[in-house]
Amino acid sequence: MIMMNHLLTGAVIALTIKQPELMIPLAYASHFVLDSVPHYGEGKDGQEYIKTPVSWTIITIDALVSGTFLFWLVDTHHYMLLLGAVLAYMPDATWIYRFMHYRVTKRHTSRNRMSRFHERLQREYTWAYGLEFTYLIVVLSVLIGKLQHI
Numbered sequence: 001m002i003m004m005n006h007l008l009t010g011a012v013i014a015l016t017i018k019q020p021e022l023m024i025p026l027a028y029a030s031h032f033v034l035d036s037v038p039h040y041g042e043g044k045d046g047q048e049y050i051k052t053p054v055s056w057t058i059i060t061i062d063a064l065v066s067g068t069f070l071f072w073l074v075d076t077h078h079y080m081l082l083l084g085a086v087l088a089y090m091p092d093a094t095w096i097y098r099f100m101h102y103r104v105t106k107r108h109t110s111r112n113r114m115s116r117f118h119e120r121l122q123r124e125y126t127w128a129y130g131l132e133f134t135y136l137i138v139v140l141s142v143l144i145g146k147l148q149h150i
């Protein structure tokens with residue numbers, strides 16, 4: 001799932017669940033729920049998952065929009081939303097490390113039990129960009145609606 005959808009989901013969870021002791025684990029767990037539903041991706045075949053110019057374009061736009069969103073959360077002092085958003089994305093941070101490691105060394109890193117779990121539940125399909133975009137619009141609408149009531 002794209003970074004922005006994980007971030008927005010975590011922010012919505014933080015806006016909805018005011019108790020940090022519940023929000024923190026739920027935001028983190030939301031990552032695995034979203035990864036287990038069909039979403040855009042080029043399949044799971046190791047770390048070489050960024051294969052086409054379309055993938056690079058989507059990932060670049062996603063990173064720029066996500067960075068802007070995180071900056072906005074900091075700039076507007078929405079720190080609990082920032083925490084929820086970062087937690088909801090956090091499991092994918094390991095893929096960034098693995099991807100960079102592979103690009104530099106041309107060798108895959110070993111995977112621990114958590115990484116194997118994370119990889120096994122992926123439901124990535126090239127045709128699922130519509131689902132990904134639809135979810136983006138829905139979760140963004142929910143976030144905007146909730147932000148108007150705080």
Ligand SMILES: [Zn+2]
Nearest residue numbers: 031035091092
């Ligand atoms: Zn993930």
